[in-house]
Amino acid sequence: MKDKLKSIAIQLFYQKGYHACSISNIADRAGIQKSSIYYHYINKEELLYDILKETMDDLNKSLHEITTNIEGTEEQLKAIIRNHLNFHMERQKEVIISDSELRGLTADNLRSILRMRDDYDKKIKEIIKKGIDEGIFINRDPRVVTNAIVTMCTQTSTWFNPLGNLSKDEIIDIYTKMIFDGLKIKK
Amino acid sequence: MKDKLKSIAIQLFYQKGYHACSISNIADRAGIQKSSIYYHYINKEELLYDILKETMDDLNKSLHEITTNIEGTEEQLKAIIRNHLNFHMERQKEVIISDSELRGLTADNLRSILRMRDDYDKKIKEIIKKGIDEGIFINRDPRVVTNAIVTMCTQTSTWFNPLGNLSKDEIIDIYTKMIFDGLKIKK
DNA sequence: GCCTGTCTAACGGTCGGTCGGTTTACAAAG
DNA sequence: CTTTGTAAACCGACCGACCGTTAGACAGGC
Secondary structure: HHHHHHHHHHHHHHHHOOOOOOOOHHHHHOOHHHHHHHHHOOOHHHHHHHHHHHHHHHHHOOOOOOOHHHHOOHHHHHHHHHHHHHHHHHHHHHHHHHHHHHHHOHHHHHHHHHHHHHHHHHHHHHHHHHHOOOOOOOOOOOOHHHHHHHHHHHHHHHHHOOOOOHHHHHHHHHHHHHHOEEEEEEE | OOOHHHHHHHHHHHOOOOOOOOOHHHHHHOOOOOHHHHHHOEEEEEEHHHHHHHHHHHHHHHHHHHHHHEEEEHHHHHHHHHHHHHHHHOOHHHHHHHHHHHHHOOHHHHHHHHHHHHHHHHHHHHHHHHHHHHOEEEEOOOHHHHHHHHHHHHHHHHOOOOOOOOOOHHHHHHHHHHHHOOOOOOO
């Protein structure tokens, strides 16, 4: 039932937003009374935190696997981009919640989630910095470049349609080429 | 007072989110009773709609000026990117609200805002398509390319710090170069 | 007989919104 | 120069609904 509640909460937080979705909404959809939810979660925020924590954990875990198993700066970055895109197109609801409902957290929980996000971004920034040092990437502010890449990939969660006529792999291909080689035909 | 209410609402909707911010919150900050707000706005949603409408109007107006005053596909796209980045770094609060609080709108108002957003995106897509036809941009799905560019530029609103050590112009420069030429040093 | 999970019932509080009445500003009339 | 009319702007009390949360009872399985 705890898992059921979580997946219902993901659906509803995504659809209506955290504050617009009440405990009763979730209970109704689960077929139980709203008071019964408090057997599984101490309060509404913990339900949100549980979702965000799990999502960030999974994302960080997948990044860790890449940086330990793949060699070569360019190949690493390519794998990171592929992974990030894949994650955000597969788990659209969770990542959209993660991006828009941080304000629903109290100070301690917020700090915990933000640190996970910072860790993630920092690892990517380090790889871009390494690429610049190795002379394979153009020397531009790594912070800005990281933000540009991460945010554009993250946002696929908001527009990707699993039933559309473009597959995830096709989108990953286009994004990767755009990030590495840009828009313009080389003269 | 109506303008004052709007700017307070922008601040609070941005800080706490639309649903987490009550009419009383806004009234308190404005130094009036909450009932007085209903003299200026028929309900809470109209206050949100007013913000979103004005923001999208201004954005669309700025785009229109570019497409009528600038010639050449590449120069147009460059100007569009500069304008989009500038707008989103200058009016961070409004555009963040525009991106995250659409769910607070009822059907009619939502449709109206979404149409403005679609118009905007469509114009950019057409220019990219034109660039592909003219042989200056690499032939990739214009829908995906547009989404990639627009979302990455939009998201500067979430991380740009006006007090940071990077100016808007520096960021615009990096973004433009990244979009047109990518990350990699050409061999 | 105890633990797990759910129930019913109720709590205090806040929400968006309404109502009738009051203040303010200002202009026309005397 | 004062009085009066009027509309804009605001107030304070109030509404029903719903919020998140708690307490305590109860049913079924180990």
